[in-house]
Amino acid sequence: MDDLLAELRTWLSDALPKWKAKWNGDTSWDALCDWQRMMAEGKWATASWPVEYGGRGLGTMDVLAIEDVVAASGAPQIPGMIGLKNVAPTLMKFGNDEQRKSVVRIGSTDEVWCQGFSEPGAGSDLANVRASGRLEGDEFVINGQKVWTSNGMHASHMQLLARTNPDAPKHKGISAITLSMKTPGVEVRPIKQINGGAEFAEVFFTDVRVPVANLLGPLHEGWMVTMTTLGHERAGVAVFAGRLEQRIRGLIEDVAKGDTRISPVVADELAEMYVEARVLGAMARQMLNKIAQGGTPSSEQSVIKMVWSELSQRVDTVVMGLAGVEGVTGDNHAAALGYLSARSATIAAGTSDIVKNIIGDRVLGLPRD
Amino acid sequence: MKNATTTEAERAEFRASVRDYLSNASPETRVRSVIDSGTGLDESTWKGLAADLGIAGLLIAEEYGGQGMGMPEMAVALEEAARSLAVVPLLASSVLSTLAIQLSGDEEAFKKYLPGLADGSEIMAFAGLDGAGTTTLARDETFWGIYGTKTAVLNANIASRFLVVASTPDGTGLFIVDGSAGGVVVNAQDALDLTRPTALVTFEGSEGTRVGGDFTDGLKSLLSLGRIATSAELLGISERLMEISVDYAKTREQFGKPIGAFQAIKHRCSEMFAHVESMRAAVAAAALVDPEDTAALHEQALVVKAYCARFAPWIAEATIQVHGGIGYTWEHVAHLYLRRVKTDEVLFGDALACRDELQEILGLTA
Numbered sequence: 001m002d003d004l005l006a007e008l009r010t011w012l013s014d015a016l017p018k019w020k021a022k023w024n025g026d027t028s029w030d031a032l033c034d035w036q037r038m039m040a041e042g043k044w045a046t047a048s049w050p051v052e053y054g055g056r057g058l059g060t061m062d063v064l065a066i067e068d069v070v071a072a073s074g075a076p077q078i079p080g081m082i083g084l085k086n087v088a089p090t091l092m093k094f095g096n097d098e099q100r101k102s103v104v105r106i107g108s109t110d111e112v113w114c115q116g117f118s119e120p121g122a123g124s125d126l127a128n129v130r131a132s133g134r135l136e137g138d139e140f141v142i143n144g145q146k147v148w149t150s151n152g153m154h155a156s157h158m159q160l161l162a163r164t165n166p167d168a169p170k171h172k173g174i175s176a177i178t179l180s181m182k183t184p185g186v187e188v189r190p191i192k193q194i195n196g197g198a199e200f201a202e203v204f205f206t207d208v209r210v211p212v213a214n215l216l217g218p219l220h221e222g223w224m225v226t227m228t229t230l231g232h233e234r235a236g237v238a239v240f241a242g243r244l245e246q247r248i249r250g251l252i253e254d255v256a257k258g259d260t261r262i263s264p265v266v267a268d269e270l271a272e273m274y275v276e277a278r279v280l281g282a283m284a285r286q287m288l289n290k291i292a293q294g295g296t297p298s299s300e301q302s303v304i305k306m307v308w309s310e311l312s313q314r315v316d317t318v319v320m321g322l323a324g325v326e327g328v329t330g331d332n333h334a335a336a337l338g339y340l341s342a343r344s345a346t347i348a349a350g351t352s353d354i355v356k357n358i359i360g361d362r363v364l365g366l367p368r369d
Numbered sequence: 370m371k372n373a374t375t376t377e378a379e380r381a382e383f384r385a386s387v388r389d390y391l392s393n394a395s396p397e398t399r400v401r402s403v404i405d406s407g408t409g410l411d412e413s414t415w416k417g418l419a420a421d422l423g424i425a426g427l428l429i430a431e432e433y434g435g436q437g438m439g440m441p442e443m444a445v446a447l448e449e450a451a452r453s454l455a456v457v458p459l460l461a462s463s464v465l466s467t468l469a470i471q472l473s474g475d476e477e478a479f480k481k482y483l484p485g486l487a488d489g490s491e492i493m494a495f496a497g498l499d500g501a502g503t504t505t506l507a508r509d510e511t512f513w514g515i516y517g518t519k520t521a522v523l524n525a526n527i528a529s530r531f532l533v534v535a536s537t538p539d540g541t542g543l544f545i546v547d548g549s550a551g552g553v554v555v556n557a558q559d560a561l562d563l564t565r566p567t568a569l570v571t572f573e574g575s576e577g578t579r580v581g582g583d584f585t586d587g588l589k590s591l592l593s594l595g596r597i598a599t600s601a602e603l604l605g606i607s608e609r610l611m612e613i614s615v616d617y618a619k620t621r622e623q624f625g626k627p628i629g630a631f632q633a634i635k636h637r638c639s640e641m642f643a644h645v646e647s648m649r650a651a652v653a654a655a656a657l658v659d660p661e662d663t664a665a666l667h668e669q670a671l672v673v674k675a676y677c678a679r680f681a682p683w684i685a686e687a688t689i690q691v692h693g694g695i696g697y698t699w700e701h702v703a704h705l706y707l708r709r710v711k712t713d714e715v716l717f718g719d720a721l722a723c724r725d726e727l728q729e730i731l732g733l734t735a
């Protein structure tokens with residue numbers, strides 16, 4: 001592992017300045033994609049992928065170590081995370097020859113993928129998807145609407161969930177289908193978020209025809225395929241937790257060093273957050289250790305997701321509070337942006353209420369309502 | 370005391386054997402009959418734990434008759450003992466008194482006292498907390514004379530000796546005072562925790578044997594280990610309370626369905642689970658800190674106690690809430706746990722006190 005990280009540091013010390021010189025402070029989508037392309041060529045962005053897909057075939061712990069080094073180097077965010085972490089592993093597992101060709105292009109950002117799961121009527125109740133994929137001859141005819149599609153505005157392709165059997169029970173009649181966003185009948189509209197950005201979009205489908213070959217995994221088994229996708233980033237939540245712990249440590253160091261007087265109440269709030277961050281960090285490390293030893297974490301994921309989302313929201317609330325009036329005058333834009341953006345932590349990828357339902361139903365075996 | 374000498378799998382096995390033993394030796398009926406007897410000690414369970422399972426000597430080196438283990442193993446024992454509510458002096462004698470002697474570094478004292486503690490034949494109590502507004506003093510007369518009052522002395526009524534922290538002309542000292550020494554007065558307190566009596570112990574010029582030299586650092590480490598130990602108890606109890614609540618939520622029906630189907634109850638149970646898992650991670654991390662690394666020990670102990678002392682009471686209160694009226698009865702076990710939880714919460718500092726110290730470490734105090 002040490003050799004690997006040394007190789008990475010050498011690579012970064014060469015690549016990062018080159019990228020910075022080329023883009024000169026520009027952090028546009030194109031600039032970020034260029035960075036991902038370099039990271040994929042170096043086989044760093046794709047380190048977890050098998051060698052035949054241009055990866056290094058590394059395990060979770062090595063990949064996390066790589067991500068830590070990359071993050072510490074001040075490198076920009078990788079834009080195609082959904083493709084790298086969720087879609088590509090699903091394509092490798094369920095895709096046919098043609099679909100698997102996309103994997104390499106996902107690494108290089110020649111293709112940018114989004115996940116079209118949620119709909120206006122299917123959010124927490126995801127199995128309620130209504131977008132229809134009617135089988136006509138050797139084509140699916142897709143009609144309906146997707147919403148909250150992250151990367152929707154930049155995406156070239158989508159992994160879509162559509163109802164292919166309207167007569168089957170909820171979870172049984174859904175299929176996963178891949179398609180190009182340029183297919184006639186696909187219309188993408190940006191959705192402006194509370195933080196002013198437009199990272200997600202809504203996508204409309206009107207008589208969109210795609211070949212049956214675009215089916216991903218078995219027919220009507222889209223629910224299973226999707227759950228596998230969502231399960232791929234098992235370690236992801238632990239990584240978020242570790243970063244949050246670091247962030248809270250950093251925030252407290254800054255406050256301690258700064259010369260703004262804080263009230264005893266705020267000092268206690270910070271100490272309370274510190275305690276929770278340390279406990280969350282311990283939980284995350286223990287989960288990663290379990291993975292490193294070949295174990296499969298189960299309920300830890302849900303617990304860490306729940307604790308992480310609430311604590312990360314709280315940090316931004318405290319930062320906003322520390323900013324005082326500057327938080328609302330635009331003088332401390334970062335604090336306000338952080339605060340607004342943090343609202344999504346308890347909504348995206350399963351709301352906190354739903355996570356509590358999952359723990360209650362599946363972990364504790366409580367009766368469903 | 371050592372750092373972890375066992376693997377996680379070995380500790381799981383150890384846990385299973387302790388749980389198995391205690392579920393037979395100390396079921397709730399037994400706990401209640403010992404409470405009613407007023408003795409404050411379940412002698413046969415203590416014998417079994419100490420002599421048969423070797424738990425009293427877990428933290429003691431093999432050369433003194435112990436098991437040569439460390440906090441990771443003792444944390445398991447504390448969790449299990451607390452979960453069973455067994456009326457035994459595990460914390461007072463096998464953890465606090467045992468560690469106090471070891472932290473003194475006094476080899477003479479090791480030889481003299483550890484073997485009796487290791488097999489449980491001798492029970493000692495740790496008298497560390499001065500009574501309100503008082504300071505316990507040790508005066509160098511023809512012998513060390515101890516003067517002062519200690520409060521909340523756990524299991525004082527069954528202790529043959531007391532480990533007393535006292536101020537000496539040259540700093541903090543640790544002393545052993547015989548229970549039968551002149552001037553020792555043990556007054557039972559009306560302890561909230563029915564499974565672990567406390568007493569106000571007064572020393573009126575009682576003869577003490579000094580153990581080791583300056584005990585300032587020793588005391589700091591002892592307090593840290595006490596925080597980890599009480600956190601382990603809080604974890605063991607919280608886990609049990611969560612199980613009891615979940616079981617009840619599955620069986621108690623209202624409005625035609627089990628109450629666990631209602632989200633107000635379900636989510637309370639899920640939050641209990643999340644806190645228990647968090648406590649488990651925190652206790653494991655703290656128990657694994659190298660006790661020689663005193664700064665890390667101090668900090669990690671504050672973190673774990675600040676967390677457990679905050680959420681274990683919440684879980685105990687939520688348990689009563691989930692049970693409704695029955696949870697408010699003397700017959701239900703919930704209050705026995707709540708009483709222990711509230712006691713462990715304040716021993717060695719509650720959440721607020723721990724955060725106060727953390728603020729200092731973090732540089733947040735002006």
Ligand SMILES: Cc1cc2nc3c(=O)[nH]c(=O)nc-3n(C[C@H](O)[C@H](O)[C@H](O)COP(=O)(O)OP(=O)(O)OC[C@H]3O[C@@H](n4cnc5c(N)ncnc54)[C@H](O)[C@@H]3O)c2cc1C
Nearest residue numbers: 115116117118123124148149150344347348349350351353
């Ligand atoms: C930043 C962001 C990015 C996203 N990216 C994507 C993406 O790329 N692709 C995609 O498909 N989706 C995406 N989503 C959608 C996301 O998965 C959904 O928003 C989420 O699952 C909640 O669904 P909903 O918005 O319909 O809310 P609803 O399900 O309508 O929930 C509204 C409220 O009701 C509560 N609620 C609902 N059901 C229950 C219940 N059974 N018990 C208790 N409370 C309940 C919820 O907790 C919530 O508080 C994204 C969302 C966000 C915020």
